[in-house]
Each structure stands twice: as C-alpha cells, then as structure tokens.
Amino acid sequence: MCGIYGTTLNYGQKVFDKKLKRIDFRGPDFTGIQSYKTEYNTVTFGHNRLAILDLDARSNQPFTYSEGIHIVFNGEIYNYLEIKAILVNQGHTFRTTSDTEVICAAYLEYGENCVEHFNGMFAFVIYDEKQQLFFGARDRLGQKPFYYYHSGTEFEFASQISAIRLEHKNLSISNKAISNYMVWGYIPDPDSIFTEIKKLPPGHSFTYHLPSGGFKQHKYWDIDYKGQNIFQGSYEDAQEELEVLLTDAVKKRMIADVPLGIFLSGGIDSSLVAALASKSTDKVKTFSVKFNTKSVDESLYAQEVAKHLGTDHHTIECNYEEGLDIIKNISHYYDEPFSDSSAIPSLLLAKHTKKHVTVALSGDAGDESFLGYHRYNWMSIAEKFYKIPGFLRPLITGPMGAIPSYKSNVVANVLKSKSLNDAYIKMMVGGTNGEWYHRPEHDIIEPYRDYLYHNNKNIYERISDFDLKTYLNGDINTKVDRATMAYSLEARSPFLDYRVVEFGRSLPTSYKFLKNNQKRILKDILYKHVPKELFNRPKAGFTMPLAEWFRSELKEYVLDELSTEGLKEIPGIHIGKVQTIIKQHMAHKANGSYTIWKLLVLKQYLNSIN
Known part of the structure; x- marks a missing residue:
C-alpha cells in the first residue's frame, strides 16, 4: 500500500515535494514524481511506495507501461x-512481477471494465496519453x-486530503461536513x-x-440490496462453501514479499x-493490544486462542503516556475529523506490529456481513415492540424513559420513531446530540437511503446492507x-473480499442470526478449528479507557481545549x-466521554488547519 498524488496544476517541484512529503508515512520506501507534457497542460503524478510485491526498483511508481x-x-x-496468466495468453508482456503492471495491461485489454476483473483493495489513476484522459x-x-478536487481543467487527487490542501488557495470548510x-x-x-x-465513492x-x-x-x-440472489442450499452447504471462500480469501492475502502477521x-x-492462516503456513505471527486498565483488557482471550493455534503471539501493552501522544496528534494521520476512539488502540497496535511485520491480516467486516453487532440484537427486541399498535407504545416508552439508565433511555427514544427504519437511524446517530448540537436540516443518510428504506428484505438484512455502505466504509x-498507514503497515481483511460479502448477503438470515446466536455460521466454521469454550463470553469492542483518562491524566487537556x-x-453547538x-462527567455523575x-477531535482538527 502506498500514497498516490496527481494534478493538472503546475505548482512547481518544491511544492510537489512538499505535498508528497506530507503523506510519506504511507510509503517510506521510495518517493517518485513524474511530469508529462501535453498540448493542453502538464500532468504530474506522485507516489510514496510501501514495497510489498516485487521489491525491486523496476516496480517503483509512477509506473509507465x-x-x-x-x-x-x-x-x-x-x-x-x-489475471496476468490470461493476459499473457492474449499477447501482453510483462517486465516486473508486480500487480501494478497487471492493472495497466488489463486496462489496455478490457478498457474501463478492467475493474470488474480485480479482486482487491485499490485506488489508482491511469493517465492515457492517446485518449488524453485520466481513468481511475x-x-x-x-x-x-x-x-x-475538480474545477474545470483543474484536477488534483490524493490518498489523503492534506496532500491536496497544501498550497491550495481555493478551499473552504464545509458546514454540511461538520x-x-x-x-x-x-x-x-x-x-x-x-x-x-x-471523495470517490467505493465501487466507482x-x-x-x-x-x-x-x-x-x-x-x-x-x-x-434488492435481494435478487438468494442462496438455495442447506445450512451445511452454506458452511462448506463459505469456508472454501474464506480459506481462499486468506491465502490470497498472504501473498507478500515481506514479513506478514495477523491482528x-x-x-x-x-x-x-x-x-485458516495457520492451516497454510508455519508459525504465524499474531498481535493483540493490552491496556493497563483491567476493565478493557481483552488480551487474555487472544493469548488463549494463540496458544491453541500455536502462533508466535505478541501482546502490545498500552499505557497513558503513549496513548496521550497519539491522542494529541491524531489529526495528522486522519486528515479529517474522525471520532471513533478505537482509532487510538488501532494506531498503537499498528505502531508496534510494524516492528515485526509489514503486512497484517485482520477480521474487519465480519460483523456487517454476518450480523454480529449488538445493535442487530437490539433491533430484534425493537421489532417485537413495533408489533404493538402505535397508540399503545407510549405506555411502554414513557416508563422506560424515566429509568435512570442510558440503555433504557436509548431504547425508549428509539421506540418513539415511526418505523423500524427510523428507529435504526436514531440508534446509529445517537439520541442525545440534539441537546447540545443544532441538528442539520439536510437528509443525513442521503445518498444511502435506498439501502434501508425498502421492502425487498427483512429489517436485519436491510440494516446490514446499510452498515456495509455507511459504517463499514x-x-x-x-x-x-x-x-x-500511519506506521507504514499494510492491513488486509479476508472478510472484505467482495466474494465473501456477496455470499454473506445471499444467505438466509437464519444462517447468520438465529435465536440470539449472532454470526452463527462463522462460529460453526470456527469451532471446527478452535474449541467453542474459548468464546463463551460477551462480545467486546475495541475500546480504550477514555472516560477514566478524561477525569485524570487528560483532565487538564480537556478543560483547556474545551474551555469557553x-x-x-466550534460551530453549531x-x-x-x-x-x-x-x-x-468530571464529577462522575454521567459518562460524557463520547x-x-x-x-x-473536531477542535484539534480546526486548530491544525488555522
């Protein structure tokens, strides 16, 4: 993985160097800048390389085919x-062993339809001299x-927004974005x-x-999302087919010319x-993160699984000092306001994993495709309440809202919605923002409304589709x-193989979620390889002790940044x-850490661009 950049604007070499330098953590192995003159203007491409396949300099970019x-x-x-084998039979020649060259040859063979042949994670731009166009x-x-950025004949693109923002004179903060x-x-x-x-949307x-x-x-x-492709086989057939798919997805993601491990x-x-990875290679390296706060320490479970699989396991300990440094610099890497606090342990995990490997496989996207989140179970409860006539529901929501419990208040607020669809949106965006922030007037789920507001599937499949298009992305x-990428580490997730996602979307809901048994099919495949007893515990998220830190080590930082x-x-609050x-929160009367x-995060970002 790398950082890419390109433009039709003629900034000059010093500015191009500065723009690539800003995101060189994405690819520290080689930085290349190349300009191409046309009769209309000059096109400049830039690239920060993290070498994974074909480590030779012949595969450095910008690459010319x-x-x-x-x-x-x-x-x-x-x-x-x-793909390469097919293209060789069709007369294409190759001088590297990289996938970069395969993209170029596929473009020449299939044109814009080449993307339909690719199974991967990618963002690329091709400059076609003959056609005088960019294809990306x-x-x-x-x-x-x-x-x-696009304004007439001015075009600029990058992996991160900071590379475009540098030296750009015509940018303004978006109130809609905030x-x-x-x-x-x-x-x-x-x-x-x-x-x-x-942003170019996924699948475009x-x-x-x-x-x-x-x-x-x-x-x-x-x-x-229209539910036109439904799996017709038995549950046992589905298990077998899914395990074959996942095994292949894992194997494909283990191809690398550099050391590889697993989160x-x-x-x-x-x-x-x-x-599945342990079946195909000896002594896989695995990595987990541990906080010096017992309430959020899940590392013992990872150690038990690693011991059973015989992996070379590394537990990364996180403390306040290291976490604080990352917290104060998060906007440098995320480039836009981003408030999922699990970004902090993710950064720490990546930082220390990079000391051992350059590629790490992860389990991301299993929850979205196979109905694993707690909120899906909450919706199964809400569905029962929505069978009660609307005029009777206030008799339930009223008493629930009076209970001094966050969960009961959320449920009561959600059940006031007109439909299950509205209830899910309210659950996703939270029920309390309106107290301290002026809600936007625009449609907050446009352009993703079609994935939720229809009758082609049941509520569980609709919210799963919606999450795949919104929360996952x-x-x-x-x-x-x-x-x-903040630490030049490549992450690969087999569950994000589009074949696995499509197969998951085709399965009957009961294969994934039956009688409160979430991710049913994944569990049954897993239990063939790891004892079921190791997983008899509640699902836990990738969390960190922010609530405690805000009252202790980070208290001064919070009160300073969020002073009057x-x-x-901060607009609109x-x-x-x-x-x-x-x-x-400071008085322990409520948890306001979210x-x-x-x-x-927003304040830090606004500080960084002023």
Missing part, C-alpha cells in the same frame, strides 16, 4: 496472478481512500471536510478528459482468520487505513449544555 500508459496505484490486486477507480468496499460529523462521528462519502474536495470509477475538463463517474459494483483480538472474526475502513473560548470556535456534560472525545 507500453503505449503511453502511466499509473499511480495504492493497494493490492489479490488475483493478479490469475476505487475498490468495491472502500478500503483505500481517494480524494479529488453537521454530518456531529451526527456520524465521521464525514460520509462523497463529501469531505472541504466543500471543494470530494471515473474518467477525467484533459482537453475539456469533463469528469464522469460510474458505479461498477454494488451490493444486492488477533480473540474474537470470532480475527480468530477465524488466524485459524466511513468508519471501519477509514480507521484501519489511517491507523496502519475553545468551544466558541450549545456551549452551556456542552459545559454541563463536561462538568457532570461527546467530549467527538468535540476534542
């Missing part, structure tokens, strides 16, 4: 060897980022924190015509990845990409209500 094809590419094409694409599920951040905790595609910079390609400045976007892939939390998904994939003057710099949340962290 035959017939005037130039490329900058971030990511991996896992099936490149199969982003992978199906949004694992690799792609930002771009509103979305306050609701979601991240900024959903296609918007960015700047009004003039956009584009063409940019240099002479005219014309930009066209094309969706080449989507999930089957092992001790949960279902990462344990299954580790188990905007939160999980963003968190993992920025955390790992500091809060005035009720300062008095925010101050009440902070005071109650709100405090969200505002700290």
Whole structure:
C-alpha cells in the first residue's frame, strides 16, 4: 500500500515535494514524481511506495507501461496472478512481477471494465496519453481512500486530503461536513471536510478528459440490496462453501514479499482468520493490544486462542503516556475529523506490529456481513415492540424513559420513531446530540437511503446492507487505513473480499442470526478449528479507557481545549449544555466521554488547519 498524488496544476517541484512529503508515512520506501507534457497542460503524478510485491526498483511508481500508459496505484490486486496468466495468453508482456503492471495491461485489454476483473483493495489513476484522459477507480468496499478536487481543467487527487490542501488557495470548510460529523462521528462519502474536495465513492470509477475538463463517474459494483440472489442450499452447504471462500480469501492475502502477521483480538472474526492462516503456513505471527486498565483488557482471550493455534503471539501493552501522544496528534494521520476512539488502540497496535511485520491480516467486516453487532440484537427486541399498535407504545416508552439508565433511555427514544427504519437511524446517530448540537436540516443518510428504506428484505438484512455502505466504509475502513498507514503497515481483511460479502448477503438470515446466536455460521466454521469454550463470553469492542483518562491524566487537556473560548470556535453547538456534560462527567455523575472525545477531535482538527 502506498500514497498516490496527481494534478493538472503546475505548482512547481518544491511544492510537489512538499505535498508528497506530507503523506510519506504511507510509503517510506521510495518517493517518485513524474511530469508529462501535453498540448493542453502538464500532468504530474506522485507516489510514496510501501514495497510489498516485487521489491525491486523496476516496480517503483509512477509506473509507465507500453503505449503511453502511466499509473499511480495504492493497494493490492489479490488475483493478479490469475489475471496476468490470461493476459499473457492474449499477447501482453510483462517486465516486473508486480500487480501494478497487471492493472495497466488489463486496462489496455478490457478498457474501463478492467475493474470488474480485480479482486482487491485499490485506488489508482491511469493517465492515457492517446485518449488524453485520466481513468481511475476505487475498490468495491472502500478500503483505500481517494480524494479529488475538480474545477474545470483543474484536477488534483490524493490518498489523503492534506496532500491536496497544501498550497491550495481555493478551499473552504464545509458546514454540511461538520453537521454530518456531529451526527456520524465521521464525514460520509462523497463529501469531505472541504466543500471543494470530494471523495470517490467505493465501487466507482471515473474518467477525467484533459482537453475539456469533463469528469464522469460510474458505479461498477454494488451490493444486492434488492435481494435478487438468494442462496438455495442447506445450512451445511452454506458452511462448506463459505469456508472454501474464506480459506481462499486468506491465502490470497498472504501473498507478500515481506514479513506478514495477523491482528488477533480473540474474537470470532480475527480468530477465524488466524485459524485458516495457520492451516497454510508455519508459525504465524499474531498481535493483540493490552491496556493497563483491567476493565478493557481483552488480551487474555487472544493469548488463549494463540496458544491453541500455536502462533508466535505478541501482546502490545498500552499505557497513558503513549496513548496521550497519539491522542494529541491524531489529526495528522486522519486528515479529517474522525471520532471513533478505537482509532487510538488501532494506531498503537499498528505502531508496534510494524516492528515485526509489514503486512497484517485482520477480521474487519465480519460483523456487517454476518450480523454480529449488538445493535442487530437490539433491533430484534425493537421489532417485537413495533408489533404493538402505535397508540399503545407510549405506555411502554414513557416508563422506560424515566429509568435512570442510558440503555433504557436509548431504547425508549428509539421506540418513539415511526418505523423500524427510523428507529435504526436514531440508534446509529445517537439520541442525545440534539441537546447540545443544532441538528442539520439536510437528509443525513442521503445518498444511502435506498439501502434501508425498502421492502425487498427483512429489517436485519436491510440494516446490514446499510452498515456495509455507511459504517463499514466511513468508519471501519477509514480507521484501519489511517491507523496502519500511519506506521507504514499494510492491513488486509479476508472478510472484505467482495466474494465473501456477496455470499454473506445471499444467505438466509437464519444462517447468520438465529435465536440470539449472532454470526452463527462463522462460529460453526470456527469451532471446527478452535474449541467453542474459548468464546463463551460477551462480545467486546475495541475500546480504550477514555472516560477514566478524561477525569485524570487528560483532565487538564480537556478543560483547556474545551474551555469557553475553545468551544466558541466550534460551530453549531450549545456551549452551556456542552459545559454541563463536561462538568457532570468530571464529577462522575454521567459518562460524557463520547461527546467530549467527538468535540476534542473536531477542535484539534480546526486548530491544525488555522
């Protein structure tokens, strides 16, 4: 994985060097900048390389293929060897053993449809001299980022927004983006924190015509949210087919010319990845993170799984001092406001894992495809309440709302919604923001409404589809990409293989979620390799002790950044209500850590660009 950059703007060599330097943590092995003169303007491509395949300098980028094809590419094409074999039979020649060259040859053979042949995580741009255009694409599920600025014949793109922002004079903070951040905790595609910079959505390609400045976007892939492809086999058939798919997805992601390991939390998904990987190679290296706070220490479970599988396991201990340093610099790596606090342990895990390996497999996306989140179980409870006539529901929600419990208050608030769809949205965005923030007037789930508001599937499949298009892309994939690339570490998730996602979407709900047994099919596959007894515990998230830190080691930092003057710099908030949340938190009267962290991240980001 790497950092890519390109533009039609003629900044000059010093500025190009500065822009690539800003994101060189994404690829420290080689930085390349190349300009190509056209009769209309000069095109410049830049690349920060993290060498994974074909470590030789011949695969450095920007890379030029035959017939005037130039490329900058971030990511991996896992099936490149199969594609390469087909292209060789069709007369294409290769001088490297990289997947970069395969993309170029596939483009010449298949044109814009080449992306349909790729199984991988990627963001790339090809400059086609003959056609005088850029052709670019982003992978199906949004694992690799792609930002771009377009204004007529001015076009600029990069893996991270900071490379575009540097020396750019025409950018303004987007009020809509801040509103979305306050609701979601991240900024959903296609918007960015700047009004003039956009994100290419997952599963999309584009063409940019240099002479005219014309930009066209094309969706080449989507999930089957209409429910047209339903698996017809038995549960046993599904288990067998899914295990074959996952085994192949793991094997493909273990191809590398550098050391490789696995993130092992001790949960279902990462344990299954580790188990399947251990079948095909000796002594896999595994890594987990441990906090010096017992309430959030899940490392013992990972150690038990590692012991059973016989992996070379490493437990990374996290303390306050190291966490504080990352907290105060998170905006440098995330480039946009991003408030998922599990970014901190993710950064720490990546930092120390990099000391041992350059590639790490993860279990990300198992929850979305196989109905693993707690909130899916909550929706099964809510569904029962929605069978009660609407005029009777207040008799239940009223008493529940009076109970001094966060969970009961959330459930009561959710059940006031008109439909299960509305209830899920309210659950996802939280029921308390409206007390301290002016809710946005725009549609907060557009352009993703079609994945939830229809009757083609049951509520569980609809919310799973919706999460795949929103939370997985905007939160999980963003968190993992920025955390790992901050330390030049490549993360690969077999559950993000589009074949696995499509198969998961085709399965009957009961194969995934039956009688409170979430991720049923994954568990049954896992228990073939690891004893069931190791997983008889509640599901735990990748959390950290922010609530405690905000009252102790980080208290001064919070009160300084979110002082009255500091809060005035954050648009749209009720300062008095925010101050009440902070005071109650410090006095142990309530847990306001979620709100405090969200505002700290935004404040830090605004500080960094002023």
